[in-house]
Amino acid sequence: xxxxxxxxxxxxxxxxxxxxxxxxTESLGVIVAEAIxxxxxxxxxxxxxxxxxxxxxxITIHPSSGKKMLIPPKLTINFKPSSLLKxxxx
Amino acid sequence: xxxxxxxxxxxxxxxxKTGKQKKQCEDFLREFFNTLVDAMEAGENVRxxxxxxxxxxxxxxxxxxxxxxxxxxxxxxxxxxxxxxxxELAEEVNAPFAMFESIEIPDNAxxxxxxxxxxxxxxxxxxxxxxxxxxxxxxxxxxxxxxxxxxxxxxxxxxxxxxxxxxxxxxxxxxxxxxxxxxxxxxxxxxxxxxxxxxxxxxxENESGLDSFPIVSQLNKxxxxxRRNYRFLLGFACGVACAAVICLCAYLFFFxxxxxxxxxxxxxxxxxxxxxSGQLTDADVRQVPEPDVSDSDKKDLIEASDADSKNEQMxxxxxxxxxxxxxxDEPVYDTITKTRYLTTMAKEHYGNYNLWPYIYEENKAILxxxxxxxxxxxxxxxxxxxxxxxxxxxxxxxxxxxxGVEIYARYQ
Numbered sequence: 001x002x003x004x005x006x007x008x009x010x011x012x013x014x015x016x017x018x019x020x021x022x023x024x025t026e027s028l029g030v031i032v033a034e035a036i037x038x039x040x041x042x043x044x045x046x047x048x049x050x051x052x053x054x055x056x057x058x059i060t061i062h063p064s065s066g067k068k069m070l071i072p073p074k075l076t077i078n079f080k081p082s083s084l085l086k087x088x089x090x
Numbered sequence: 091x092x093x094x095x096x097x098x099x100x101x102x103x104x105x106x107k108t109g110k111q112k113k114q115c116e117d118f119l120r121e122f123f124n125t126l127v128d129a130m131e132a133g134e135n136v137r138x139x140x141x142x143x144x145x146x147x148x149x150x151x152x153x154x155x156x157x158x159x160x161x162x163x164x165x166x167x168x169x170x171x172x173x174x175x176x177x178e179l180a181e182e183v184n185a186p187f188a189m190f191e192s193i194e195i196p197d198n199a200x201x202x203x204x205x206x207x208x209x210x211x212x213x214x215x216x217x218x219x220x221x222x223x224x225x226x227x228x229x230x231x232x233x234x235x236x237x238x239x240x241x242x243x244x245x246x247x248x249x250x251x252x253x254x255x256x257x258x259x260x261x262x263x264x265x266x267x268x269x270x271x272x273x274x275x276x277x278x279x280x281x282x283x284x285x286x287x288x289x290x291x292x293x294x295e296n297e298s299g300l301d302s303f304p305i306v307s308q309l310n311k312x313x314x315x316x317r318r319n320y321r322f323l324l325g326f327a328c329g330v331a332c333a334a335v336i337c338l339c340a341y342l343f344f345f346x347x348x349x350x351x352x353x354x355x356x357x358x359x360x361x362x363x364x365x366x367s368g369q370l371t372d373a374d375v376r377q378v379p380e381p382d383v384s385d386s387d388k389k390d391l392i393e394a395s396d397a398d399s400k401n402e403q404m405x406x407x408x409x410x411x412x413x414x415x416x417x418x419d420e421p422v423y424d425t426i427t428k429t430r431y432l433t434t435m436a437k438e439h440y441g442n443y444n445l446w447p448y449i450y451e452e453n454k455a456i457l458x459x460x461x462x463x464x465x466x467x468x469x470x471x472x473x474x475x476x477x478x479x480x481x482x483x484x485x486x487x488x489x490x491x492x493x494g495v496e497i498y499a500r501y502q
Contacts, residue, residue: 074184
């Protein structure tokens, strides 16, 4: 399901315009990004949690050139589905 | 920071941001997540532009062993959720680390100035024991000086590779250790029993670990730097101390010698002084700049009386004027001292320092490495006739040199 279908579906369910839903979705993304940037966990019941995760720096070998590369540390978003959701999709 | 944002908080945040009613926002969020869950339940991948893609991925059934009972069991196939954050979201979250870039590590890390300086100081530190052993060791000779660079270079190579191996992962591993332990200590609020989860989700990374990351790395860096400085200073200090001890020994020894010579023969005083100064530099550099060959007459006198003349004398002077002080037919006992080596004895008894292997051969039962003979060791100086060697024959000298190389080869 792509972004358009998804927004259409929510608009249909909530009886609101697509633009409104699109705006809200956009804002939700910004809020989640800000929260995670601050190191907060966004926990949504029965769906799961979005949390920041630090990937440590590491040394890898470049597959094509065969050279050793030092990959810097990185902050990523980790989504951890709740057990309810996991049961549902099983 | 480190807060858990729940649905009500999210609702109020969203209401503040969009200026809409809380009720509307709550409805929206509920429907949003319901739609998301419904779609995933139907096995669909959901792509949300502002967040990312939620994929439903099938996991093949696989065999596993129960760790506790050792029983074979099969984990049934199932679906799992993989979340791939949208590019913009990922970039925004990674902003604190955005300035880092992948670095290519050169194969020969010696080119790195920091690394090479470290390895040099390490090599220096490693060299010091050798040097000090050389001081306590009477039988040091040219070979020692030749030998030194080899092990040290080997050591430096080793340290470089070790440093290279350690260089990158060291701080990060420390950090990751800490974060993992922090995560374990804090525990996760919703412990999951599902074993499949391990594949997809890594251990919860506690925020405290996240916070402490820059501090830890800074600490580590500082620690490394101070250690490097400390090691360098230590190596430098050791080197200076060794040089000072060598100089002192050489000075004391030659000063004594010089006084004795002065009391014996006043007319050779000037050349003796020249000799001592020459010898001093010899002792320091262990190389052979012979000060003056022109007045060999005077010098030969000193050399004859000088029991401890160094092994770096030129073969020419030895052959022309060196007179063995004792008849070389009967075995003579001699004692190794700090300044009296096999070569010294060979020069004194046979007239040529190159003949030292014959003394060594005679005493090989009690001697070890020719450069590591303890002071006070009593050795027999055999008559040269025993080996059928003529000290004035260049062929025999060459043979003796070969023999010396063979002796060293035994200890390689």
